Amino acid sequence: MNFEQYKDVWVFIECFQGQPKDVGFELLGQGRKLADGLNQKLCAVVIGNNIKNAVKEANYYGADKIYVVQGEEYSNYSSDAYGNAFLKLCEKYNPNTILIGATIKGRELGSKIAVSLRTGLTADCTALSVETDTKNVVWERPAFGGNLYAQILCSDTRPQMGTVRPGAFKKPEKNVNNNAQIIEENIRMDTNDILTKVVDFIKSTEESGIKLEEAEYIVSGGRGMKNAENFKILNELADVLGGTVGASRAAVDAGWMPQSKQVGQTGKTVTPKIYIACGISGAVQHLAGMSSSDTIIAINKDPSAPIFEVADYGLVGDIFEIIPEIIKEIRSAKNIYE
Structure with missing residues (x-):
């Protein structure tokens, strides 16, 4: 199949109350290897409110482009708001590959996006690579109780998607001289359309x-x-x-x-x-x-x-x-x- 309109490797930078989680930066390191193997750009996606620090750090950890969606409705994660924003970005820019941390939020968001885009999603990956001839991403994950590892391809649809375990990879070295292109998208959502509301956070x-x-x-x-x-x-x-x-x-x-x-x-x-x-x-x-x-x-x-x-x-x-x-x-x- 012809997938020429699908470009770049996207990494979702998960944040909590505006502060980025390490898993997003771990995935930027792996995303760089995939992007180089596919001869494409490495892009970070940052959604939230008061996320200036997350955008800055995504730049330091090697993103070529950073898509930014901000607003009060993104102060707390919800699959309605974040899913809507991410899908609109996908419909506009057609990413080739999407990496998301296999956190509670990431697993939910990844599933929502994959179903909406009618593509595949490989969960809980621990290794990533690119097939040289086909340019398919090879998603590797434990199977059968960890007794063997499965290698999974998404050959028939795009984008290729996977969630990756936090801690499976180390963060790349920071480069404070990196100069990523910042692309701000004005994607808003009526708070009345967000079905799940965060009432409070109780620390365990x-x-x-x-x-x-x-x-x-x-x-x-x-x-x-x-x-x-x-x-x-x-x-x-x-x-x-x-x-x-x-x-x-x-x-x-x-x-x-x-x-x-x-x-x-x-x-x-x-x-x-x-x-x-x-x-x-x-x-x-x-x-x-x-x-x-x-x-x-x-x-x-x-x-x-x-x-x-x-x-x-x-x-x-x-x-x-x-x-x-x-x-x-x-x-x-x-x-x-x-």
Whole structure:
């Protein structure tokens, strides 16, 4: 089929109360690779109110063009308002490819756009590439419980669309000298046509501290932690590192940690500088969420645990003997340099 009228790779920059989420910038890095492979422009789409900072950051993270839609009706996300604005942009400019973060809002928005444009949508992608001959985007995602990876093509329709897990990729380097073209579109919507209204925001107690997907240091516990009480020692290690605590699905299913702390295929994808896996066997579902970490340290009493196959450093032994020694050494080192 002839898709010559469809141009450019679009990345949705999700914002909350005007401030951009990291996932949009992570996708600009991947979007650049796709755009270069397709020989097209990389475009950011920013919808909201008081979004000057989001537009500036989208420029710094490498967008060639930035489509901006502003108004009071976009102060809080709604699929009615955001979907209407995004669809009008698509109808006017005909994007070739659209990348959206696989967040709660992104999954809803992506579905609405795909259905309206009668095109396909690949959900929860963890890898992206371009077929050299066909110029189709190859969307890769875990399938069958994470036991294999599926590669999905959207060969018959445009735009090609996919949602991508937050944390699946690292943000590109900032370039403050980038000079993106800013395209402001006056797309308004009567607030009476917005069926869902935001009454208030109530912050969860689980949101305090460093967010799992934004942490540079993560200490995760699995079945080997034995009970919820033992996670205190992981919290102590995370505190001295300046990081946060995660968990495997087994620990979450046992009720030892909240689901918001789960790392893996059915949890969050993270890419910290250091990931310490404590008492985690290393099932493929867990590896799908943390294998891209810069450095992986595994602590497990079972020398044949699969986690050691992906670990950069492995410690075979009792978690409850090893971790206190690590905490002691870190504190000692901090005292020397303070």
